[in-house]
Amino acid sequence: MSALTILSLPNELLIAIAAAGQEDISTHSSTAQKVEWTLSRLCRRLRNTVVGAPTLWTKIEVSCDRLKDLAHSQRFSEILRLYLRRSVPLNVAVFLRERVGDSEPLTDWIIQVAAEINRVKWLSVVLASAEDDFTQEFAPLRCLAAPNLLHLEIANISVESTGRRPLELFSAGARKLSFARMYGCFPSPIPPWVSTLTHLQIENGSHQHFHSAADEMIYLSLIRTQPISLVYLHLDISMNFNTLPTDYQIHIPSLEFFAVYIDDTEGQEYLRDIMDFVDCPALTELVVIGSHGDQLLFVLNMSRFPRSSFPVLRSLSLINLDGCSCEQDMPHPTRTLSSHSTPLFPALSSLVIINHCFTPQLVKEIMGTEALPWPSLRTLTLCPSENISGVRSAVGDAVRQTPQSIPILRLSRALLFPLDWFEGRLDAIEVFDPEEVVKPFSGY
Ligand SMILES: *[C@@H]1O[C@H](CO)[C@@H](O)[C@H](O)[C@H]1NC(C)=O
Ligand SMILES: *[C@@H]1O[C@H](CO)[C@@H](O)[C@H](O)[C@H]1NC(C)=O
Ligand SMILES: *[C@@H]1O[C@H](CO)[C@@H](O)[C@H](O)[C@H]1NC(C)=O
Ligand SMILES: *[C@@H]1O[C@H](CO)[C@@H](O)[C@H](O)[C@H]1NC(C)=O
Ligand SMILES: [Zn+2]
Numbered sequence: 001m002s003a004l005t006i007l008s009l010p011n012e013l014l015i016a017i018a019a020a021g022q023e024d025i026s027t028h029s030s031t032a033q034k035v036e037w038t039l040s041r042l043c044r045r046l047r048n049t050v051v052g053a054p055t056l057w058t059k060i061e062v063s064c065d066r067l068k069d070l071a072h073s074q075r076f077s078e079i080l081r082l083y084l085r086r087s088v089p090l091n092v093a094v095f096l097r098e099r100v101g102d103s104e105p106l107t108d109w110i111i112q113v114a115a116e117i118n119r120v121k122w123l124s125v126v127l128a129s130a131e132d133d134f135t136q137e138f139a140p141l142r143c144l145a146a147p148n149l150l151h152l153e154i155a156n157i158s159v160e161s162t163g164r165r166p167l168e169l170f171s172a173g174a175r176k177l178s179f180a181r182m183y184g185c186f187p188s189p190i191p192p193w194v195s196t197l198t199h200l201q202i203e204n205g206s207h208q209h210f211h212s213a214a215d216e217m218i219y220l221s222l223i224r225t226q227p228i229s230l231v232y233l234h235l236d237i238s239m240n241f242n243t244l245p246t247d248y249q250i251h252i253p254s255l256e257f258f259a260v261y262i263d264d265t266e267g268q269e270y271l272r273d274i275m276d277f278v279d280c281p282a283l284t285e286l287v288v289i290g291s292h293g294d295q296l297l298f299v300l301n302m303s304r305f306p307r308s309s310f311p312v313l314r315s316l317s318l319i320n321l322d323g324c325s326c327e328q329d330m331p332h333p334t335r336t337l338s339s340h341s342t343p344l345f346p347a348l349s350s351l352v353i354i355n356h357c358f359t360p361q362l363v364k365e366i367m368g369t370e371a372l373p374w375p376s377l378r379t380l381t382l383c384p385s386e387n388i389s390g391v392r393s394a395v396g397d398a399v400r401q402t403p404q405s406i407p408i409l410r411l412s413r414a415l416l417f418p419l420d421w422f423e424g425r426l427d428a429i430e431v432f433d434p435e436e437v438v439k440p441f442s443g444y
Contacts, residue, residue, distance in 0.1 A: 007046070014050075015050070054086060057086035059092075060084065063098070064098045064100060065099050080109055093120075094113055094123050096124070097126040098127045117141070117149075120148065120149055123149060124153040127157070143172055146173075146174040150176050150179065153180075153181045154169075169187060171191060175193070177193040180199065180200050182203070228254075230254060233252070233258050234258075236261045249276075250279060255282060256285065259289065260288055269295075270291075272298055276305045284315065287317045289321060290322075291356070293356040294357065297358065310346075312347050314348060315350040316348060320354065320357075321438065323355055332361065333358060343372070344374070351407075353383075354381075359391045360387060360393070368397065377407045381432060382411055383414070383415065392415060410430045410431070411430070411431060
Protein backbone atom coordinates (compact mmCIF):
# COMPACT_ATOMS: atom_id res chain seq x y z
CA MET A 1 0.00 0.00 0.00
CA SER A 2 1.44 3.37 -0.91
CA ALA A 3 1.31 6.21 1.57
CA LEU A 4 -1.31 7.92 -0.58
CA THR A 5 -3.73 5.01 -0.39
CA ILE A 6 -3.23 4.88 3.36
CA LEU A 7 -4.04 8.52 3.65
CA SER A 8 -7.40 8.09 1.96
CA LEU A 9 -8.55 5.92 4.87
CA PRO A 10 -10.54 7.36 7.77
CA ASN A 11 -8.66 7.97 10.99
CA GLU A 12 -10.37 5.17 12.92
CA LEU A 13 -9.23 2.67 10.34
CA LEU A 14 -5.73 4.05 10.30
CA ILE A 15 -5.53 3.65 14.05
CA ALA A 16 -6.90 0.13 13.87
CA ILE A 17 -4.34 -0.79 11.23
CA ALA A 18 -1.53 0.72 13.23
CA ALA A 19 -2.70 -1.10 16.37
CA ALA A 20 -2.77 -4.38 14.49
CA GLY A 21 0.80 -3.73 13.37
CA GLN A 22 2.03 -3.26 16.93
CA GLU A 23 4.18 -6.09 18.09
CA ASP A 24 3.96 -7.87 21.34
CA ILE A 25 6.26 -6.32 23.82
CA SER A 26 8.10 -9.58 24.31
CA THR A 27 9.66 -9.33 20.86
CA HIS A 28 11.95 -6.57 22.15
CA SER A 29 12.07 -4.55 18.96
CA SER A 30 13.82 -1.27 19.43
CA THR A 31 11.82 1.92 19.66
CA ALA A 32 12.97 2.97 16.23
CA GLN A 33 11.04 0.16 14.52
CA LYS A 34 7.78 0.51 16.37
CA VAL A 35 4.82 1.17 14.17
CA GLU A 36 3.44 4.12 16.16
CA TRP A 37 6.86 5.67 16.00
CA THR A 38 7.33 5.18 12.26
CA LEU A 39 3.84 6.39 11.37
CA SER A 40 4.06 9.45 13.55
CA ARG A 41 7.00 10.57 11.44
CA LEU A 42 5.61 10.00 7.97
CA CYS A 43 3.53 13.13 7.43
CA ARG A 44 1.53 15.65 9.37
CA ARG A 45 -1.88 14.03 8.92
CA LEU A 46 -0.58 10.66 10.08
CA ARG A 47 1.31 12.27 12.87
CA ASN A 48 -1.77 14.05 14.19
CA THR A 49 -3.84 10.91 13.94
CA VAL A 50 -1.32 8.64 15.57
CA VAL A 51 -0.27 11.06 18.28
CA GLY A 52 -3.92 11.70 19.09
CA ALA A 53 -4.70 7.99 19.54
CA PRO A 54 -3.82 7.07 23.16
CA THR A 55 -4.39 3.39 22.47
CA LEU A 56 -1.30 3.31 20.25
CA TRP A 57 0.90 4.45 23.16
CA THR A 58 -0.12 2.00 25.84
CA LYS A 59 2.62 -0.59 25.29
CA ILE A 60 5.64 1.16 26.63
CA GLU A 61 9.03 -0.43 26.28
CA VAL A 62 12.26 1.27 27.13
CA SER A 63 15.42 -0.72 26.99
CA CYS A 64 18.94 0.36 27.51
CA ASP A 65 20.68 -2.81 26.39
CA ARG A 66 24.05 -1.74 25.18
CA LEU A 67 26.78 0.40 26.57
CA LYS A 68 26.51 2.84 23.74
CA ASP A 69 22.85 3.34 24.65
CA LEU A 70 23.97 4.60 28.00
CA ALA A 71 25.38 7.72 26.40
CA HIS A 72 21.84 8.48 25.23
CA SER A 73 20.08 7.60 28.43
CA GLN A 74 18.46 11.02 28.35
CA ARG A 75 16.71 10.00 25.17
CA PHE A 76 15.20 6.91 26.78
CA SER A 77 13.77 9.06 29.55
CA GLU A 78 12.23 11.33 26.92
CA ILE A 79 10.66 8.39 25.13
CA LEU A 80 9.13 7.10 28.34
CA ARG A 81 7.75 10.53 29.15
CA LEU A 82 6.26 10.84 25.69
CA TYR A 83 4.50 7.47 25.82
CA LEU A 84 3.16 8.16 29.28
CA ARG A 85 1.78 11.50 28.12
CA ARG A 86 0.28 10.29 24.84
CA SER A 87 -1.43 7.27 26.43
CA VAL A 88 -3.50 9.33 28.90
CA PRO A 89 -6.10 8.36 30.15
CA LEU A 90 -5.66 4.67 29.30
CA ASN A 91 -3.97 2.00 31.36
CA VAL A 92 -0.49 1.08 30.25
CA ALA A 93 1.91 -1.84 30.17
CA VAL A 94 5.44 -0.74 31.06
CA PHE A 95 8.58 -2.72 30.29
CA LEU A 96 11.88 -1.29 31.45
CA ARG A 97 15.14 -3.00 30.70
CA GLU A 98 18.50 -1.82 31.81
CA ARG A 99 21.08 -4.47 31.15
CA VAL A 100 24.31 -2.55 31.10
CA GLY A 101 24.94 -2.18 34.80
CA ASP A 102 24.36 1.48 35.40
CA SER A 103 21.41 2.32 37.56
CA GLU A 104 21.22 5.98 36.65
CA PRO A 105 18.71 5.76 33.79
CA LEU A 106 16.55 3.41 35.79
CA THR A 107 16.22 5.82 38.67
CA ASP A 108 14.57 8.37 36.43
CA TRP A 109 12.34 5.79 34.75
CA ILE A 110 11.02 4.56 38.07
CA ILE A 111 10.23 8.10 39.17
CA GLN A 112 8.18 8.60 36.02
CA VAL A 113 6.34 5.33 36.44
CA ALA A 114 5.60 6.09 40.08
CA ALA A 115 3.93 9.35 39.05
CA GLU A 116 1.54 7.45 36.77
CA ILE A 117 1.15 4.32 38.86
CA ASN A 118 -2.65 4.46 38.87
CA ARG A 119 -2.63 3.73 35.14
CA VAL A 120 -0.06 0.93 35.20
CA LYS A 121 -1.51 -2.53 34.69
CA TRP A 122 1.71 -4.37 33.75
CA LEU A 123 5.13 -3.57 35.13
CA SER A 124 8.23 -5.47 34.15
CA VAL A 125 11.70 -4.28 35.12
CA VAL A 126 14.91 -6.07 34.21
CA LEU A 127 18.13 -4.67 35.54
CA ALA A 128 21.75 -5.68 35.75
CA SER A 129 22.90 -3.02 38.13
CA ALA A 130 25.61 -3.98 40.56
CA GLU A 131 24.92 -1.07 42.89
CA ASP A 132 24.91 -2.09 46.48
CA ASP A 133 21.91 -0.17 47.61
CA PHE A 134 19.32 -2.26 45.95
CA THR A 135 16.30 -0.48 47.26
CA GLN A 136 17.35 2.95 46.08
CA GLU A 137 16.03 2.78 42.54
CA PHE A 138 12.74 1.34 43.62
CA ALA A 139 12.21 3.69 46.56
CA PRO A 140 9.58 5.76 44.70
CA LEU A 141 7.36 2.66 44.43
CA ARG A 142 7.81 1.52 48.00
CA CYS A 143 4.84 3.03 49.77
CA LEU A 144 2.49 3.43 46.85
CA ALA A 145 -0.75 1.68 46.06
CA ALA A 146 -1.03 0.29 42.54
CA PRO A 147 -4.79 -0.06 42.12
CA ASN A 148 -4.75 -1.31 38.52
CA LEU A 149 -1.65 -3.46 38.53
CA LEU A 150 -2.29 -7.02 37.36
CA HIS A 151 1.20 -8.26 36.53
CA LEU A 152 4.51 -7.48 38.20
CA GLU A 153 7.91 -8.75 37.18
CA ILE A 154 11.24 -7.61 38.63
CA ALA A 155 14.47 -9.29 37.60
CA ASN A 156 17.98 -8.50 38.75
CA ILE A 157 20.19 -10.37 36.33
CA SER A 158 23.46 -8.99 37.63
CA VAL A 159 26.14 -11.60 37.04
CA GLU A 160 27.79 -11.34 40.41
CA SER A 161 24.83 -12.97 41.98
CA THR A 162 25.79 -12.81 45.62
CA GLY A 163 22.38 -13.03 47.11
CA ARG A 164 18.81 -12.00 46.76
CA ARG A 165 17.86 -8.60 47.92
CA PRO A 166 14.73 -7.76 49.85
CA LEU A 167 12.57 -5.31 47.97
CA GLU A 168 9.60 -3.43 49.31
CA LEU A 169 7.01 -2.52 46.70
CA PHE A 170 3.46 -1.19 46.79
CA SER A 171 3.10 -1.56 50.51
CA ALA A 172 -0.18 0.40 50.32
CA GLY A 173 -1.63 -2.44 48.26
CA ALA A 174 -2.20 -3.70 44.75
CA ARG A 175 -5.61 -5.26 45.03
CA LYS A 176 -5.83 -6.56 41.46
CA LEU A 177 -2.35 -8.06 41.32
CA SER A 178 -2.48 -11.69 40.35
CA PHE A 179 0.98 -12.39 38.89
CA ALA A 180 4.29 -11.66 40.58
CA ARG A 181 7.70 -12.86 39.46
CA MET A 182 10.83 -11.76 41.27
CA TYR A 183 14.20 -12.90 39.99
CA GLY A 184 17.30 -12.19 42.06
CA CYS A 185 15.25 -10.36 44.67
CA PHE A 186 12.26 -11.05 46.85
CA PRO A 187 9.40 -9.02 48.29
CA SER A 188 10.05 -8.16 51.89
CA PRO A 189 8.40 -7.45 54.24
CA ILE A 190 5.47 -9.55 53.11
CA PRO A 191 3.40 -7.27 50.91
CA PRO A 192 -0.36 -7.00 51.37
CA TRP A 193 -0.91 -8.02 47.74
CA VAL A 194 0.30 -11.55 48.32
CA SER A 195 -3.23 -12.57 49.21
CA THR A 196 -4.63 -11.88 45.71
CA LEU A 197 -1.88 -13.61 43.76
CA THR A 198 -2.57 -16.70 41.73
CA HIS A 199 1.02 -16.87 40.45
CA LEU A 200 4.11 -16.34 42.61
CA GLN A 201 7.58 -17.03 41.34
CA ILE A 202 10.70 -16.23 43.35
CA GLU A 203 13.92 -17.27 41.69
CA ASN A 204 17.69 -17.05 41.70
CA GLY A 205 20.29 -16.21 44.17
CA SER A 206 21.16 -19.83 44.65
CA HIS A 207 19.44 -21.55 47.47
CA GLN A 208 21.89 -20.91 50.26
CA HIS A 209 21.99 -17.23 49.47
CA PHE A 210 19.03 -15.99 51.37
CA HIS A 211 20.39 -13.52 53.85
CA SER A 212 19.27 -15.54 56.81
CA ALA A 213 17.05 -18.39 57.75
CA ALA A 214 14.55 -15.75 58.80
CA ASP A 215 14.07 -14.73 55.18
CA GLU A 216 13.16 -18.24 54.16
CA MET A 217 10.73 -18.50 56.98
CA ILE A 218 8.99 -15.36 55.80
CA TYR A 219 7.60 -17.23 52.85
CA LEU A 220 6.56 -20.23 54.77
CA SER A 221 4.79 -18.25 57.41
CA LEU A 222 3.27 -16.08 54.73
CA ILE A 223 1.66 -19.11 53.22
CA ARG A 224 0.60 -20.24 56.59
CA THR A 225 -0.92 -17.06 57.92
CA GLN A 226 -2.56 -15.42 54.93
CA PRO A 227 -5.57 -16.58 53.03
CA ILE A 228 -3.98 -17.50 49.77
CA SER A 229 -5.35 -18.32 46.34
CA LEU A 230 -2.14 -19.40 44.63
CA VAL A 231 -2.41 -21.76 41.71
CA TYR A 232 1.24 -21.54 40.62
CA LEU A 233 4.11 -21.37 43.11
CA HIS A 234 7.77 -21.47 42.19
CA LEU A 235 9.98 -21.03 45.23
CA ASP A 236 13.71 -21.05 44.87
CA ILE A 237 14.44 -21.16 48.57
CA SER A 238 15.97 -23.80 50.73
CA MET A 239 13.74 -25.08 53.43
CA ASN A 240 15.50 -25.94 56.57
CA PHE A 241 13.34 -28.51 58.24
CA ASN A 242 15.35 -28.34 61.42
CA THR A 243 14.04 -24.88 62.11
CA LEU A 244 10.42 -25.73 61.32
CA PRO A 245 7.83 -27.00 63.72
CA THR A 246 7.62 -30.74 63.22
CA ASP A 247 3.99 -30.64 62.16
CA TYR A 248 4.63 -27.97 59.58
CA GLN A 249 3.16 -28.28 56.09
CA ILE A 250 2.40 -25.91 53.22
CA HIS A 251 -1.35 -25.97 52.97
CA ILE A 252 -2.67 -24.33 49.79
CA PRO A 253 -5.94 -25.88 48.64
CA SER A 254 -5.89 -24.04 45.29
CA LEU A 255 -2.33 -24.92 44.30
CA GLU A 256 -1.90 -26.84 41.04
CA PHE A 257 1.77 -26.24 40.16
CA PHE A 258 4.67 -26.25 42.60
CA ALA A 259 8.35 -25.95 41.71
CA VAL A 260 10.83 -26.22 44.55
CA TYR A 261 14.62 -26.37 44.93
CA ILE A 262 16.69 -28.79 46.94
CA ASP A 263 20.08 -27.73 48.17
CA ASP A 264 22.87 -29.95 46.90
CA THR A 265 24.09 -30.76 50.40
CA GLU A 266 20.91 -32.52 51.45
CA GLY A 267 20.83 -36.22 52.24
CA GLN A 268 18.93 -39.24 51.06
CA GLU A 269 15.69 -38.50 52.90
CA TYR A 270 15.30 -34.95 51.75
CA LEU A 271 13.09 -35.56 48.73
CA ARG A 272 10.74 -37.47 50.97
CA ASP A 273 10.83 -34.64 53.49
CA ILE A 274 10.10 -31.96 51.00
CA MET A 275 7.25 -33.87 49.42
CA ASP A 276 5.83 -34.68 52.79
CA PHE A 277 5.87 -30.99 53.50
CA VAL A 278 3.35 -30.33 50.72
CA ASP A 279 -0.27 -30.49 51.74
CA CYS A 280 -1.89 -29.40 48.49
CA PRO A 281 -4.61 -31.80 47.45
CA ALA A 282 -5.23 -30.12 44.05
CA LEU A 283 -1.59 -30.36 42.99
CA THR A 284 -1.24 -31.75 39.46
CA GLU A 285 2.37 -30.85 38.67
CA LEU A 286 5.43 -30.99 40.92
CA VAL A 287 8.90 -29.98 39.79
CA VAL A 288 11.89 -30.60 42.04
CA ILE A 289 15.17 -28.99 41.05
CA GLY A 290 18.37 -30.36 42.52
CA SER A 291 17.27 -33.82 43.62
CA HIS A 292 19.45 -36.94 43.30
CA GLY A 293 18.82 -40.49 42.23
CA ASP A 294 19.32 -41.95 45.68
CA GLN A 295 16.67 -39.58 47.03
CA LEU A 296 14.18 -40.84 44.47
CA LEU A 297 15.09 -44.45 45.25
CA PHE A 298 14.34 -43.70 48.88
CA VAL A 299 10.89 -42.38 47.95
CA LEU A 300 10.22 -45.35 45.68
CA ASN A 301 10.92 -47.68 48.56
CA MET A 302 8.32 -46.07 50.82
CA SER A 303 4.93 -47.60 51.24
CA ARG A 304 3.44 -44.18 51.97
CA PHE A 305 4.35 -40.61 52.89
CA PRO A 306 4.07 -39.92 56.62
CA ARG A 307 1.55 -37.12 56.10
CA SER A 308 1.15 -36.10 52.47
CA SER A 309 -0.83 -37.61 49.69
CA PHE A 310 -0.92 -36.74 46.00
CA PRO A 311 -4.31 -37.86 44.78
CA VAL A 312 -4.34 -35.91 41.50
CA LEU A 313 -0.62 -35.44 40.78
CA ARG A 314 -0.18 -36.10 37.07
CA SER A 315 3.34 -34.95 36.43
CA LEU A 316 6.49 -35.30 38.52
CA SER A 317 9.71 -33.81 37.18
CA LEU A 318 13.05 -34.27 38.90
CA ILE A 319 15.75 -32.12 37.43
CA ASN A 320 19.36 -31.79 38.47
CA LEU A 321 20.96 -28.84 36.73
CA ASP A 322 24.51 -29.28 37.97
CA GLY A 323 25.16 -33.00 37.99
CA CYS A 324 26.94 -34.76 40.84
CA SER A 325 29.59 -37.32 41.59
CA CYS A 326 27.44 -39.62 43.73
CA GLU A 327 27.94 -42.57 41.40
CA GLN A 328 31.68 -42.42 42.00
CA ASP A 329 31.44 -41.61 45.70
CA MET A 330 28.65 -43.81 46.96
CA PRO A 331 28.00 -47.54 46.82
CA HIS A 332 25.49 -48.48 44.15
CA PRO A 333 22.13 -49.16 45.74
CA THR A 334 20.76 -52.65 45.46
CA ARG A 335 17.13 -53.28 44.60
CA THR A 336 15.02 -51.37 47.06
CA LEU A 337 11.43 -51.25 45.99
CA SER A 338 9.05 -52.65 48.54
CA SER A 339 5.56 -53.34 47.28
CA HIS A 340 2.88 -50.68 47.38
CA SER A 341 -0.47 -51.73 48.68
CA THR A 342 -1.80 -48.24 47.98
CA PRO A 343 0.00 -46.28 45.28
CA LEU A 344 1.96 -43.19 46.31
CA PHE A 345 0.85 -41.38 43.15
CA PRO A 346 -2.40 -42.90 41.93
CA ALA A 347 -2.87 -40.41 39.07
CA LEU A 348 0.73 -39.96 37.95
CA SER A 349 1.03 -40.22 34.19
CA SER A 350 4.36 -38.52 33.48
CA LEU A 351 7.69 -38.96 35.24
CA VAL A 352 10.66 -36.89 34.11
CA ILE A 353 14.17 -37.66 35.37
CA ILE A 354 16.90 -35.37 34.12
CA ASN A 355 20.56 -35.66 34.97
CA HIS A 356 20.16 -37.92 37.99
CA CYS A 357 22.73 -40.21 39.46
CA PHE A 358 21.90 -43.92 39.63
CA THR A 359 19.58 -43.69 36.65
CA PRO A 360 20.25 -47.37 35.69
CA GLN A 361 18.93 -48.46 39.09
CA LEU A 362 15.98 -46.09 38.78
CA VAL A 363 15.10 -47.53 35.40
CA LYS A 364 15.22 -51.02 36.86
CA GLU A 365 12.87 -50.01 39.66
CA ILE A 366 10.49 -48.03 37.52
CA MET A 367 10.22 -50.32 34.54
CA GLY A 368 11.14 -53.71 35.85
CA THR A 369 8.63 -54.31 38.59
CA GLU A 370 4.97 -55.02 39.03
CA ALA A 371 4.63 -53.18 42.32
CA LEU A 372 4.53 -49.71 40.87
CA PRO A 373 3.83 -46.71 43.07
CA TRP A 374 1.99 -45.20 40.07
CA PRO A 375 -0.49 -47.44 38.30
CA SER A 376 -1.25 -44.80 35.64
CA LEU A 377 2.27 -44.02 34.44
CA ARG A 378 2.21 -43.47 30.68
CA THR A 379 5.39 -41.59 29.90
CA LEU A 380 8.89 -41.89 31.28
CA THR A 381 11.29 -39.17 30.21
CA LEU A 382 14.98 -39.83 30.70
CA CYS A 383 18.10 -37.80 30.20
CA PRO A 384 21.01 -39.19 32.20
CA SER A 385 24.31 -37.33 32.30
CA GLU A 386 26.50 -40.30 33.10
CA ASN A 387 26.64 -44.05 32.61
CA ILE A 388 24.69 -43.75 29.40
CA SER A 389 25.45 -47.31 28.44
CA GLY A 390 24.26 -48.55 31.86
CA VAL A 391 20.95 -46.75 31.35
CA ARG A 392 20.66 -48.12 27.83
CA SER A 393 21.10 -51.68 28.97
CA ALA A 394 18.69 -51.21 31.91
CA VAL A 395 16.04 -49.93 29.50
CA GLY A 396 16.74 -52.76 27.07
CA ASP A 397 16.47 -55.37 29.86
CA ALA A 398 13.19 -53.95 31.13
CA VAL A 399 11.68 -53.92 27.67
CA ARG A 400 12.74 -57.52 27.04
CA GLN A 401 11.44 -58.71 30.41
CA THR A 402 8.10 -56.92 30.69
CA PRO A 403 7.38 -55.59 27.21
CA GLN A 404 3.64 -55.10 27.72
CA SER A 405 3.83 -52.96 30.83
CA ILE A 406 6.42 -50.41 29.80
CA PRO A 407 5.46 -46.75 29.61
CA ILE A 408 6.10 -44.65 26.53
CA LEU A 409 9.75 -43.66 26.60
CA ARG A 410 11.01 -40.19 25.85
CA LEU A 411 14.78 -40.31 25.62
CA SER A 412 17.40 -37.69 25.06
CA ARG A 413 19.36 -37.92 21.85
CA ALA A 414 22.54 -38.94 23.70
CA LEU A 415 20.74 -41.92 25.13
CA LEU A 416 19.48 -43.00 21.75
CA PHE A 417 22.85 -43.03 20.08
CA PRO A 418 23.86 -45.47 18.58
CA LEU A 419 20.52 -45.88 16.91
CA ASP A 420 20.48 -49.67 16.73
CA TRP A 421 20.69 -50.53 20.44
CA PHE A 422 16.95 -50.93 20.91
CA GLU A 423 16.59 -53.86 18.54
CA GLY A 424 14.64 -52.11 15.88
CA ARG A 425 11.86 -50.96 18.21
CA LEU A 426 12.60 -47.27 17.83
CA ASP A 427 9.00 -46.53 16.91
CA ALA A 428 8.19 -47.02 20.59
CA ILE A 429 10.48 -44.17 21.55
CA GLU A 430 10.18 -40.41 21.35
CA VAL A 431 13.26 -38.27 21.23
CA PHE A 432 13.12 -35.09 23.30
CA ASP A 433 15.34 -32.12 23.86
CA PRO A 434 16.20 -31.77 27.58
CA GLU A 435 16.77 -28.07 27.03
CA GLU A 436 13.02 -27.58 26.69
CA VAL A 437 12.40 -29.11 30.07
CA VAL A 438 15.24 -27.40 31.88
CA LYS A 439 15.00 -23.91 30.40
CA PRO A 440 12.24 -22.48 32.62
CA PHE A 441 14.32 -23.33 35.69
CA SER A 442 17.80 -22.34 34.64
CA GLY A 443 18.02 -18.61 34.29
CA TYR A 444 16.12 -15.51 33.24
C1 LIG B 1 21.55 -6.95 41.75
O1 LIG B 1 22.23 -8.08 42.24
C2 LIG B 1 23.56 -7.83 42.60
C3 LIG B 1 24.21 -9.14 42.91
O2 LIG B 1 23.50 -9.83 43.89
C4 LIG B 1 23.54 -6.91 43.82
O3 LIG B 1 24.87 -6.64 44.23
C5 LIG B 1 22.86 -5.62 43.42
O4 LIG B 1 22.67 -4.85 44.60
C6 LIG B 1 21.52 -5.85 42.78
N1 LIG B 1 21.17 -4.61 42.13
C7 LIG B 1 20.08 -3.97 42.41
C8 LIG B 1 19.85 -2.67 41.76
O5 LIG B 1 19.31 -4.42 43.16
C1 LIG C 1 21.39 -16.60 39.05
O1 LIG C 1 21.62 -15.64 38.05
C2 LIG C 1 22.96 -15.55 37.62
C3 LIG C 1 23.03 -14.41 36.65
O2 LIG C 1 21.99 -14.44 35.73
C4 LIG C 1 23.38 -16.87 37.02
O3 LIG C 1 24.72 -16.79 36.61
C5 LIG C 1 23.21 -17.96 38.06
O4 LIG C 1 23.51 -19.20 37.50
C6 LIG C 1 21.80 -17.97 38.58
N1 LIG C 1 21.70 -18.90 39.68
C7 LIG C 1 20.68 -19.74 39.80
C8 LIG C 1 20.71 -20.63 40.97
O5 LIG C 1 19.75 -19.79 39.01
C1 LIG D 1 13.04 -50.50 51.74
O1 LIG D 1 11.89 -50.60 52.55
C2 LIG D 1 11.88 -51.79 53.32
C3 LIG D 1 10.53 -51.88 53.98
O2 LIG D 1 10.12 -50.66 54.50
C4 LIG D 1 13.02 -51.73 54.31
O3 LIG D 1 13.04 -52.92 55.10
C5 LIG D 1 14.31 -51.65 53.52
O4 LIG D 1 15.42 -51.51 54.41
C6 LIG D 1 14.28 -50.48 52.60
N1 LIG D 1 15.45 -50.52 51.78
C7 LIG D 1 16.34 -49.54 51.73
C8 LIG D 1 17.53 -49.72 50.87
O5 LIG D 1 16.17 -48.50 52.35
C1 LIG E 1 26.55 -48.29 34.92
O1 LIG E 1 25.31 -48.97 35.14
C2 LIG E 1 25.44 -50.39 35.19
C3 LIG E 1 24.03 -50.94 35.24
O2 LIG E 1 23.41 -50.61 36.45
C4 LIG E 1 26.30 -50.79 36.38
O3 LIG E 1 26.44 -52.18 36.42
C5 LIG E 1 27.67 -50.14 36.23
O4 LIG E 1 28.45 -50.39 37.37
C6 LIG E 1 27.53 -48.63 36.04
N1 LIG E 1 28.82 -48.06 35.72
C7 LIG E 1 29.34 -47.03 36.36
C8 LIG E 1 30.66 -46.55 35.90
O5 LIG E 1 28.75 -46.49 37.29
ZN1 LIG F 1 23.75 -37.54 42.90
